[in-house]
Amino acid sequence: MAISTTKEIRGVTIPALGLGTFELTGPEGEAAIRDAIDLGYRQIDTAIRYGNEVEVGRAIRASGVPRDELFVTTKIWFNDLSPETVSRRVGESLERLGFDQVDLLLVHWPTKETPLGETLAAFGEEKAKGRTRLIGVSNFTVALLDEALDLHKADLFCNQVEYHPFLSQQKLLARMHRADMLLNAYQPIARGKVFNSDLLNELGRKYGKTAGQVTLRWLIQQDGVGAIPRSSRKENMQANLDIFDFELSAADMEAIHRLARGERYSRFDWEPEWDE
Numbered sequence: 001m002a003i004s005t006t007k008e009i010r011g012v013t014i015p016a017l018g019l020g021t022f023e024l025t026g027p028e029g030e031a032a033i034r035d036a037i038d039l040g041y042r043q044i045d046t047a048i049r050y051g052n053e054v055e056v057g058r059a060i061r062a063s064g065v066p067r068d069e070l071f072v073t074t075k076i077w078f079n080d081l082s083p084e085t086v087s088r089r090v091g092e093s094l095e096r097l098g099f100d101q102v103d104l105l106l107v108h109w110p111t112k113e114t115p116l117g118e119t120l121a122a123f124g125e126e127k128a129k130g131r132t133r134l135i136g137v138s139n140f141t142v143a144l145l146d147e148a149l150d151l152h153k154a155d156l157f158c159n160q161v162e163y164h165p166f167l168s169q170q171k172l173l174a175r176m177h178r179a180d181m182l183l184n185a186y187q188p189i190a191r192g193k194v195f196n197s198d199l200l201n202e203l204g205r206k207y208g209k210t211a212g213q214v215t216l217r218w219l220i221q222q223d224g225v226g227a228i229p230r231s232s233r234k235e236n237m238q239a240n241l242d243i244f245d246f247e248l249s250a251a252d253m254e255a256i257h258r259l260a261r262g263e264r265y266s267r268f269d270w271e272p273e274w275d276e
Helices: 026-039 053-063 083-097 116-128 142-151 170-179 190-196 198-207 211-220 234-241 250-257
Strands: 006-009 012-015 043-045 071-076 102-107 132-138 156-162 182-186 225-227
Touching: 026 043, 026 053, 026 234, 053 071, 053 083, 071 083, 071 156, 083 102, 083 116, 102 116, 102 156, 116 132, 116 142, 132 142, 142 156, 142 170, 156 170, 170 182, 190 198, 190 211, 198 211, 198 250, 211 225, 211 234, 211 250
Parallel strands: 043 071, 071 102, 102 132, 132 156, 156 182, 182 225
Antiparallel strands: 006 012
16 A cells, blocks of 8 residues: 655645654653664654754764755744744754754744734745745634635745544645645644543544544545654654554444534734634
8 A cells, every 4th residue: 555654735745754852851841752763764754942943953963864854843932023023033943953944934823913924024035045945834814814815925835733533623724735736734642532432442443543643644644634743752652653554434434524513722922812
């Protein structure tokens, strides 16, 4: 069975599965990131807010994997989105990572403090300067995407959002499909709650996989969807990678979609008004 391990968006190929690095800090975090690269991960997701860009850069260099074989994302926090601050923060990120360029630069969370058009223009300038290959957003709703794409004509590659079987993103996905954007799912196994699902465990037994593997397979089997599970344990990282040797039936895909019940685990005072 030949199942693609990548996603292609606008001619750009990105690994379908990446490593989320939230809380992977210090020597142990660096070692975990290195383990992931040694296992075969080629998409690494970090952020200024995570405080581990130095560790990500060190792990990549220690791995010996050529830089151009890795897809590295970083993100700028919502209180640093003014044009003059964006440029400074990108420079600082590149210095910490030890890179001349990141592959993807994201707005970490939307904000009302800085006009969106100004932020997106600043991100576009970073792309024009070659300090990032691609730009995108995270935690954007349909309304915010409409503003970014229709009003400001931003060239967005990705929207990184919480997505798992208990939180439908079909409305958002439909909008992103029209724009040919990647939806990269964070918290894809719902903070481990997928392992409590009777359906997902039943499907795991059917396919000889775990509920977590079934969930990740469900995500990346959707058009334009990738996933960035976070793990610090080598055995879990390997298990997350072992999802490219089976395929869920259309009926099983739909059954998982029906688990959606509006459960969102990333809730903050600064979040936007989410899509229903």
